[in-house]
Amino acid sequence: MSRFEEISILKEIAELLNEGADSNTVLAGVLRKLLHLTGLQTGWIFLIDEKGQHQLTANESLPEPLAHNNNQRMCKGDCWCVSRYNNGKLNKAVNIIECQRIENVILENAGDTGGLTHHATVPLRAGNERFGLLNVGSPHKTHFQKDELALLEAVAFQIGTALKRIKLTQREQETALISERNRLARDLHDSVNQLLFSLSLTARAGREMTDNEEVQQTFSYIQDLAQDALGEMRALIWQLKPQGLENGIVSALKSYAEMLALTIDAKLTGISSFPEKVEEALWRIGQEALGNCKKHAQTTHISLSLIRSNDSVTMTIQDQGCGFYFDENLELPSFGLKNMKARTEALRGTFLLTSEPGRGTEIKIQIPI
Incomplete structure (x- = not known):
């Protein structure tokens, strides 16, 4: 390969x-482009977290035995390149x-690898920060020249820099977003919240x-509406800027x-x-769950369990209310439940809903740490 081709x-x-702007999309695209430009046929990218856990983030043209069952052989277990990286x-x-x-x-006679037996591996990093591994190979290719390795290393540096930028x-x-939430919470508290409070006092x-009974009932109705709106507004302000979260998630949810x-x-x-992102997710999910209890459960008594282990946190919120029919094979019945599930899965967690x-109703989530 000429110097001009490498630069291109x-x-x-x-x-x-x-x-x-999205790391998964970027990695999938750059891997496909790299293989096309270099003539290599197979590649995959592992992102590796601080605990040494790898995640298959992008792959291209994996042999069928490796791609089988949603890339299970690539996603589970250890290997030499990940071990050496760690x-x-x-x-x-x-x-x-x-x-x-x-x-x-090959040892398990699990299928045909299409002649792929070896791969080159390159760490993805930017300065002292490391992100994972780029692995590439081709059928019957058992050696990479120095210029090929130099090119792969240059590409890996580019990828690492892009990951850091993202x-x-x-x-x-x-x-x-946090700054905007705080500003909006302050504005709501200083304006709308105060107006509703004034409206309630005026109606009273x-x-x-x-002495007119009908007029009294009208004012009472206005006061009740103002109080309800005031409660909703306070709940909204809480969601935007939780007071007491600095004392821990349990204290905040209790309040x-x-x-x-x-x-x-x-x-x-x-x-x-907990890590900041995990605590934020627990807080938002807990809010949604408690709000659902208030609106639908027909009970005021809630149980909360929070279990922190070395590698995960499990939060369970349970009520003994009216419950509802739920089939786990069907779509979740409300936007709030879908949102809780999405927040959990965004952190590679699991979401479980049980209700009759x-x-x-019981909501149980587990998020790795």
Whole structure:
């Protein structure tokens, strides 16, 4: 491959990386482009978290035994490249690594690998920050030349830089969102909340100033509406800017339940500190669940269980209310439940809903940490 061809490849990949804002979409696109430009046939990208857990984020033209059952062989178990990465022994493009996953397929006689036996592996990093691995190979290819490895390493640096950019952009967006929520909460508290409170006092005063029963009933109705709206507004302000979250998620949910006139029995097992994104998800899901209890459960007593282990947190919210018929094979019946499930799965967690008429409802989520 000529120097001009290498520069052209790096240019095309750089243009593709600069366009993307979602890491999964970017990685899938750049892997496809890299294979097309280099003539290689197979590739996959592992993103690896701080605990050494890998996630298959992008793949292209995997042999059928590796792609079988939704890429199960690629998603589970350990392998040499991931182990070397986690041990700190994989810091640059490696000439050839025999693939343990492919070897397992051959040893188990699980299918035809199409001649793929080896792959090159390159760490994805930007400065001292590491993100995962880029693996590429082709059938019957058991050696990569130095210039090929140099090109792969350059591409890996580009990918690592793009991943860092996306990460920083997402962090900035989250910070801006929190700032906007706080501003909106302040505005609602200082304007609409105060107006509703004034309306309630005015209606009360109007009722006391007249002897006409019909007028009194009208003022009472206005006061009741103002009080209901005031309660809804306070709940909305809570959702935008939770008061008491600095004291922990359990304290915040207890306070929120109290504001909704619910009694909550809370049990915490393990330490109460969580990563920021996990705590935010627990808070939003807990809010939604308590709000559903208030609106639909026909009970004011709620049980909350929060269990923190070394690698996950499990939150269970249960009521003994009216319940409803639910078939887990069907779509979730409300937007609120769908939103809770989406928040959980966005953090690679699991969402479980159990409910029966007359036997209450239980929502259980588990999120890895």
